[in-house]
Amino acid sequence: MLKRSIVMGLLCFAGHAYSAEIAVTTTDDNDVDDSVCSLREAIQYINAGMPKEGYHGCGGESAVSIILLEKQATYKLKSRIDIKAGLTLKTTYDSTENQSVAVGLNNATIQMDGQDQIFHIDDGNKALITVNFQEVSFQGCGTSACASLGGIIYNNEKLTLQSSALKGGRADKGGAIYNVGFSSESASLGSVVQTYNVLFENNQANNGAAIYSVAPNFWIASSVFKGNTGDVTIYTENPLANASSLVFPARDHLITNSTFFKNSGFALNLKDGIGLNNLTIIKNGGGVLLDVQDGQGYLANSILLGNGTASGSMNCKVVDQSTDKSVIYNNLLTAECPTAAVENNNTVWAKNDLIAGEDEGVCKNLNDDTTSLLCPYSVPNNAFLGYLRPRILVSFADIFSGPILNKGQTEANGNKQFVACESTDQRDKSRETNNLWCDRGAIEIIVPTSIPRIGDDIKPGQTAKFNILQYLGDSDLIPKEQCDAVVGKNPTGVAWQDGCLVIKQTQTVSKGKTTLNLNGDLEYIPNGAWHGADIFELQVVTSSTRYNPANKYISAEVRIYQEPDNDIDSKSVKTSGGAFGLYGLMGLFGLIGLRRLKK
Incomplete structure (x- = not known):
């Protein structure tokens, strides 16, 4: 042939x-x-x-x-x-x-x-x-x-x-x-x-x-x-031969910034010479098998929850209680895991509210699910790998209240078993290691400095519709019921919309009405068959920006063009591709970690 x-x-x-x-x-x-x-x-x-x-x-x-x-x-x-x-x-x-x-x-x-x-x-x-x-x-x-x-x-x-x-x-x-x-x-x-x-x-x-x-x-x-299906997803048969001569924490044989999700058996087994750092280990048949004899194997800065079967939790299993010397440092885990001394900073989680929605798919908003720590596993548009995004709940009084955000440290402060967070997360986003705090797990919560320009071309009689959640980084819109407490009364005298929405006209007078719901769906309804543009600034409060004492809003320029059918020249501003493509604009504006809110 x-x-x-x-x-x-x-x-x-x-x-x-x-x-x-x-x-x-x-x-x-x-x-x-x-x-x-x-x-x-x-x-x-x-x-x-x-x-x-x-x-x-x-x-x-x-x-x-x-x-x-x-x-x-x-x-x-x-x-x-x-x-x-x-x-x-x-x-x-x-x-x-x-x-x-x-x-x-x-x-x-x-x-x-x-x-x-x-x-x-x-x-x-x-x-x-x-x-x-x-x-x-x-x-x-x-x-x-x-x-x-x-x-x-x-x-x-x-x-x-x-x-x-x-x-x-x-x-x-x-x-x-x-x-x-x-x-x-x-x-x-x-x-x-x-x-x-x-x-x-x-x-x-x-x-x-x-x-x-x-x-x-x-x-x-x-x-x-x-x-993946098997007793252990990543299995190591023998410890490192020269483990006793290593200086803790060893950095040569690592598994970092990675997600283990819905594998049938344990995610990994830990032996001398292995370092596990900034992992998200969720919904597997088991979490980590601990089998360290010389104190040169560690699990650090990780999320280890929801693993096991319907009959019981199995986030950790110690192979031999009498000999194991695994170093368990600064993790979010459950009671069957050894938490070591108090200075090792582990957090024992005793609740069941883990994923806001199905295991995979769309994340519920902060009203529909008020307690779950993570969004479902999903692969973002135009991305290769998926992940489980941590949520910042309305109930968190400050940026240190939750069990994931800002629970990792980048300075040892004299702790001999200290393990620093990785410098970037699974998505290659910076963990802002110039500051003190970082997040547990594979994902660092990132807050954009601004939303890229958004908008649409419409014809008379049409409305513009798009979703803004994808531009909010790792945050959610604040429910309208919380806006009075977060930013005070609406200066316009009307009830707040979700996100504590504020519309500020910049280059034109208002020519329509904008509505926004908690799922990020924005609709613009023109107030007539006018021709031309309505250009304004959209401002919203998110679950992360609400902690910023200087400015709780994040903003974006919106441009709506309304033209008749026979207008040859399109003045549309698209949200992808060209000079204003999402990735190009996000690169121009840059991303900052929530760490910057701590200064």
Whole structure:
């Protein structure tokens, strides 16, 4: 059968030169002597030492060990591919074509059509080779068992994954990845897995539903583990060999700024040499298995709630009460977890109000749910990874009242078991470490300085409708019933709307009526068939800005244009794309942490 060639138009973009990189030009899984380069052939060429004459349509005299895949293409494999030399495999596309598309949404996918793992990474030598996967997603075989060790990847080298997804892997150990993690020659030569901005979803294994590592040689950051099936989602078999010689807190074998949600078993097991920091571990079959013998394993600045089964909570389980020396520092957890000394600052949560709504989906507003700590898991528009957003409740008297916001510290103050928050959160938002306080969990509550310009073009007889919640950062609108207490009586003499809405005319007189509800739905009704613009400033109070003693409002410019059908020139101001795209404007205005309200 003829190969299906991919149109590699990306190779012709002005200002780019990809001549030395190896472009895969077919999605077929073939290894035949022709002029078309498959993924298997490209890797075989690098494994062979990259001969200058090339190999089966891949490479040549000036080639480098970077393999390019086409965006959103699917490459189906009949059997695994062995990787025996260092390489980089990435999806490539013109980043100037659509700058608003988040990294990870254009990924090529490598899919196993047979009953096998996708990659077996091992060159058979002592020294480690480096293998990088960037913006590449993987779909496992999906059958009862893809492989015994590593349903998608077997790794015995240095493996780095960035902005990737691993789904549908099946194995006895390591549903997605099996990491050898040690060397008989030297501990420093052990294979390592590094992930950043990676999704592990719906993988399955008897142990290590997502990752199984023989030793704790990994660095996992800003990643999501969701819906994986097995006893433990990330399982580490052995502690670090030299753990007793470490200086606390060790920073070499970390899992940070990550979310574990609705996995069937425990999220992780903690051993000496492992650091767990700023994690959100919610609604899994279990939380963390504690098995630390030398006091060199820690769980810090994390949210550990709602894990277990209908028969009982299981946020923590100590493997051996008589020998465990796990350091549990500054976490939000439940009573079955060891909280250590009072100076370790753990908060025991005894309530059941956890998620405001269903487990996944739309978050309830502050009137419909007055007590739950978190919004449901959701993936924002034009985002790669989802998360559970912390809520700032109306009942919180100040910014220190809740169990998540401002409960982490960035200074030790003499505490020998102190562990600082990470400098950024799962979304790469700054935790404002120049100030004292930071938030527990994977998500730092961020408050924008301003809302970007919003508006719409309408015709006579129409109304303008849009939602502003997406522009409020990690905050909610204040219910109208709270406005008198927060900002005082409405100076107009009428009852407050939700958000304590204030409309301030700037460049025009008022030409219509604006209404806003607690779900963020804004409607503008013109007061007639006028032609032209109504330009005004919209001001609202949110669950976070209400604590600002200087100014409790956040504002945005609104421009409504009303034109007849035959008007050729559109003066619409859109909320996405172009010079006023959401991400461009948010970048211009910048984001600040709620920390700034503490000065």
